[in-house]
Amino acid sequence: MSHEDRTASARKRLAEYMAREGKRNTRQRDGIVNVFLDTGGHLTLNELLALAQKKDPGIGFATVYRTMKMLAEAGVADERKFGEGQTRYELSELGDEHHDHLICGRCGRIYEFEDEQIEQLQEAVAARFGIRVTHHRHEIYGVCIPECAPRD
Amino acid sequence: MSHEDRTASARKRLAEYMAREGKRNTRQRDGIVNVFLDTGGHLTLNELLALAQKKDPGIGFATVYRTMKMLAEAGVADERKFGEGQTRYELSELGDEHHDHLICGRCGRIYEFEDEQIEQLQEAVAARFGIRVTHHRHEIYGVCIPECAPRD
DNA sequence: ATCGTTGCAAAGCCTTTGCATTCAC
DNA sequence: GTGAATGCAAAGGCTTTGCAACGAT
Numbered sequence A, B: 001m002s003h004e005d006r007t008a009s010a011r012k013r014l015a016e017y018m019a020r021e022g023k024r025n026t027r028q029r030d031g032i033v034n035v036f037l038d039t040g041g042h043l044t045l046n047e048l049l050a051l052a053q054k055k056d057p058g059i060g061f062a063t064v065y066r067t068m069k070m071l072a073e074a075g076v077a078d079e080r081k082f083g084e085g086q087t088r089y090e091l092s093e094l095g096d097e098h099h100d101h102l103i104c105g106r107c108g109r110i111y112e113f114e115d116e117q118i119e120q121l122q123e124a125v126a127a128r129f130g131i132r133v134t135h136h137r138h139e140i141y142g143v144c145i146p147e148c149a150p151r152d
Numbered sequence C: 001a002t003c004g005t006t007g008c009a010a011a012g013c014c015t016t017t018g019c020a021t022t023c024a025c
Numbered sequence D: 001g002t003g004a005a006t007g008c009a010a011a012g013g014c015t016t017t018g019c020a021a022c023g024a025t
Helices: A003-021 A027-039 A045-055 A061-074 A116-129 B003-021 B027-039 B045-055 B061-074 B116-129
Strands: A077-081 A087-091 A100-104 A110-113 A131-144 B077-081 B087-091 B100-104 B110-113 B131-144
Touching: A003 A027, A003 A061, A003 A087, A027 A045, A027 A061, A027 A087, A045 A061, A045 A087, A061 A077, A061 A087, A100 B116, A110 B116, A116 A131, A116 B100, A116 B110, A116 B116, A116 B131, A131 B116, B003 B027, B003 B061, B003 B087, B027 B045, B027 B061, B027 B087, B045 B061, B045 B087, B061 B077, B061 B087, B116 B131
Parallel strands: A100 A131, B100 B131
Antiparallel strands: A077 A087, A100 A110, A131 B131, B077 B087, B100 B110
């Protein structure tokens, strides 16, 4: 599924949610949603704020905060914590899509991966413990060899 | 490796570290270390504080904080963040040991698992992306079937 | 006109640190 | 006695919220 398809789908879902909940369209929300959908991934609130302010300097932190909470509530954004203490937001997974992350500790780049075999093995592990899986988090930390560790 | 072996090994490593670094033995440290080694796992600073204060009411939060930082520095404790905003401490993995976690969202129990196949698949994923792995985090969230979801 | 939204500033939480006092060696 | 350790309270980060002013419908 292309990025355009995903954002179109996200916009649709968001519009439905907002209509259903009586949420209003505002200049600030539009700006924040556009920034989020354009970049689409792994940004912190402050990063989103900085980008949104480039186009609309009047936007405040609390609005970004509340807008992203609304997107999460609408099922359009997912909150992720990678263990640096800040929450990052990424485009929500749709339907049965799912991915996990590879993170370069040197440059901070975040890559996404999917691995069906790992997913299945996880289920098997949980079954051994008698646990019904709701969700999981799998992050692989390392160093980008070509960019960040060319001569290590 | 039994829990007794692991704590004995941890005490030895800690003693060496403290001797090397000129750290002093105090009543408070002893109490905190004992609490940590006895329970051995996944406690927050406030939980450790509460347990330590049962035996020694004079202990303060900052001492627990600094003691656990020292244990981490000594390689005896690992800091883990499970995404609820608090840091938890567990007995450090020794040598090539490694485990990940299953977490019950209902009762909060934390189980440990090891799966060599998953480890290998992770390496393969990272190799596809050209990343040299330093460490990873793999948490499976769910519900304990026997205890927490007997009739769901 | 109504009620949701915004922006600021204040409050919460958890973590970290400065400092005077206390204690291990 | 000297320098490390303690405990308190204050300061830092990030997140969350109260509230008066504003704006969408």
